[in-house]
Amino acid sequence: MKKLIVLPMALILITAFSCKQAKKEAEEASEEVEEMVDEMKSTITLTKLEGSPAYSDAELVLNSPENTTIAESGAVDFNFAVNNYELGAQTESENATMLANSGKGQHIHFILNNQPYSAHYEPTFAKELPDGVHHLVAFLSRSYHESVKNENSVVVKKMEIGADPQDTQGLDMEAPTLIYSRPKGEYAGKDTENLMLDFFVLNTTLSADGNKVKATINGEEFMIDEWAPHVIKGLPMGEVTIQLELIDGEGNAIDGPFNKVTRTVTLKP
Numbered sequence: 001m002k003k004l005i006v007l008p009m010a011l012i013l014i015t016a017f018s019c020k021q022a023k024k025e026a027e028e029a030s031e032e033v034e035e036m037v038d039e040m041k042s043t044i045t046l047t048k049l050e051g052s053p054a055y056s057d058a059e060l061v062l063n064s065p066e067n068t069t070i071a072e073s074g075a076v077d078f079n080f081a082v083n084n085y086e087l088g089a090q091t092e093s094e095n096a097t098m099l100a101n102s103g104k105g106q107h108i109h110f111i112l113n114n115q116p117y118s119a120h121y122e123p124t125f126a127k128e129l130p131d132g133v134h135h136l137v138a139f140l141s142r143s144y145h146e147s148v149k150n151e152n153s154v155v156v157k158k159m160e161i162g163a164d165p166q167d168t169q170g171l172d173m174e175a176p177t178l179i180y181s182r183p184k185g186e187y188a189g190k191d192t193e194n195l196m197l198d199f200f201v202l203n204t205t206l207s208a209d210g211n212k213v214k215a216t217i218n219g220e221e222f223m224i225d226e227w228a229p230h231v232i233k234g235l236p237m238g239e240v241t242i243q244l245e246l247i248d249g250e251g252n253a254i255d256g257p258f259n260k261v262t263r264t265v266t267l268k269p
Contacts, residue, residue, distance in 0.1 A: 043234035044217055044218065044220050044232065044233070044234045044235060045232070045233045045234055046197065046215065046217070046222045046224075046230050046231070046232055047230060047231050047233070048226070048228050048229075048230055048231075049095065049146070049196060049228065049229040049230055049231050051093055051094055051095055052091070052093050052095055052142060052146055052229075053091065053092065053093060053142075055084070055085055055140070055142075055148045055150075055153070056150055057083075057084045057150075057152075058082075058083070058084045058085035058140050058148050058150065058152070058153050059081075059082070059083040059084055059085070059152040059153065060080055060081075060082060060085075060108065060138065060139060060140050060152070060153050060154060060155055061080065061081040061082075061083070061155070062078070062079075062080055062138070062155045062157065063079045063080065063081050064077065064078065064079040065077070065078070068157050068158065068159045068160065069159075069160045070129070070159070070160070070161050070162075071162070071163060072161075072162065072163075073128075073129060073130050073131045073161050073162050074128065074129070075126045075127070075128055075129075076126065076127055076128075076129050076159075076161075077124070077125075077126050078110075078124065078125055078126070078127060079123065079124045080108060080123040080124070080138070080155070081123065082108075082123050082140070085106065085140055085148070085153075086105075086106060087105065087106055087107060087108070087121055087122065087123060088104065088105040088106060088107075088121050088122075089105045089106050089143070090105050090106075090143050091105075091106060091142040091143040091144060091146075093142070093144075095142075095144055095146070096142075096143055096144050098194050098231075099144040099145075099146075099191075099194055099195075099196050099231075100144065100145065100187060100191040100195075100196075101143050101144040101145075102119070102143050102144070102145065104119075104121045104143075105121065105143045106121075106140070106141065106142055106143050107119045107120055107121045107140075107141050107143075108120040108121075108123070108138055108139070108140060108141065109138065109139055109140075109141045109145075109147065109181060110127070110136075110138045111136070111137045111138065111179060111181070112127075112129075112134050112135070112136055113134055113135055113169065113258075114135075114137075114179055114180060114257075114258040114261060116184055116185075116263070117181060117184070119141070119145075129159065129161045130161065130162075131161050131162030131163075131165060132161060132162065132165050132166060132167075132168065133158065133159070133160050133161075133165045133166065133167035133168070133169070134158070134159045134160075134161065135156075135157075135158055135159075135169065135171050135173065135258075136155070136156070136157045136158075136159055137154065137155070137156050137179050137200060137202070138154065138155045139153050139154040139155070139200055140153045140154075141181075144196065145181070145182050145184075145196065145198065146182075146196060146198055146229045147181055147198055147199075147200055147229075149200070149227060154200065154202075156173065156202060158171075158173060169257045169258075170257060171256065171257050171258065172256070173202075174203055175203055175255075175256055176201070176202070176203050176204035176211060176246060176254050176256065176259070177201070177202040177203060177204075177246075177256050177258055177259065178199060178200075178201055178202075178213065178244060178245075178246040178256070178258055178259045178260075178261070179199060179200040179201070179202065179258060180199055180244055180258075180261045180263060181198045181199050181200060182195075182196050182197060182198040182199075182229075183195045183196060183197065183232070183240075183242065183263075183265045184263070184265060185265060185266075186265065186266045186267075186268060187265065187266070187267050187268070188267075188268040188269070189268075189269070192235065192237070192267040192268070192269075193233065194231050194232070194233060195231070195232040195233075195235060195240075195265070196229055196230070196231060196232075197215060197229065197230045197231070197232055197242070198229040198230075199213065199244055201213075201227055201246070204246075205227070206224065206225050206226055206227045207225055207226075208225045209249055210225075210248070210249045211246065211247065211248055211249065211254065212224060212225045212246075212247055212248075212249075213244055213245065213246055213247070214243075214244070214245045214247050215230075215242065215243070215244055216241075216242070216243040216244075216245075217232060217235075217240070217241070217242050218235070218236075218240055218241055219241075235267055236267070237267050237268065237269060238266065238267060239264050239265075239266055239267075240264065240265050240266070240267060241262065241263075241264050242262070242263050242264070242265065243260070243261065243262040243263075244260070244261055245259065245260040245261075246259040246260070
């Protein structure tokens with residue numbers, strides 16, 4: 001009779017111990033997963049890019065169209081003058097070997113309505129413009145796509161196309177404005193190791209106590225308080241989501257149709 005009583009009790013104790021052990025192991029595994037996730041997040045870093053030639057006297061001027069009010073939509077011929085800067089030349093910097101670099105050399109980033117830029121290696125080209133009010137921002141770019149940042153390296157124009165163009169964006173061209181530039185498109189192989197984050201700001205400055213750019217990269221936030229290019233490291237393969245937002249010194253969003261933008265890029269082995 002004693003054996004019949006002791007055996008179930010032993011089974012109960014063993015079962016209870018096993019359940020407790022299993023629970024402990026599950027909790028430990030959960031903690032390990034959380035730590036792995038945190039480690040994966042923490043591998044993303046954002047650091048200021050340095051070492052690029054300044055080109056402080058480089059200049060971009062829009063010669064035509066002289067009249068940015070155009071009666072009909074379609075192909076518009078653009079003619080820029082470029083001074084103290086050579087389109088098509090390779091930028092002499094170690095950054096050209098570290099970052100994705102264009103074999104065609106230095107160029108113009110042509111951005112309409114804060115959409116992804118088109119790169120132009122000659123100062124004259126045509127662009128198809130539909131009816132409506134469009135906001136053009138064009139600036140000089142190094143061969144590895146870093147913008148030249150001075151008051152003369154950029155052209156900002158409002159273009160009115162068509163018989164009755166409607167302004168659906170409502171951009172105040174005198175207000176603080178954020179223009180997205182890089183990263184863009186697809187990266188493969190060595191180019192996935194260092195992605196450049198670059199943007200243009202208009203009518204404002206960035207500082208530790210003032211306006212900033214909040215960069216959210218795959219859900220991880222970084223604050224940028226200096227108008228400078230940065231390098232993103234530690235990104236996983238696949239689709240990467242990047243959001244830039246112009247904020248004030250209190251962390252509040254600054255109104256403007258272009259001041260919050262989200263882009264995705266793809267990284268391939």
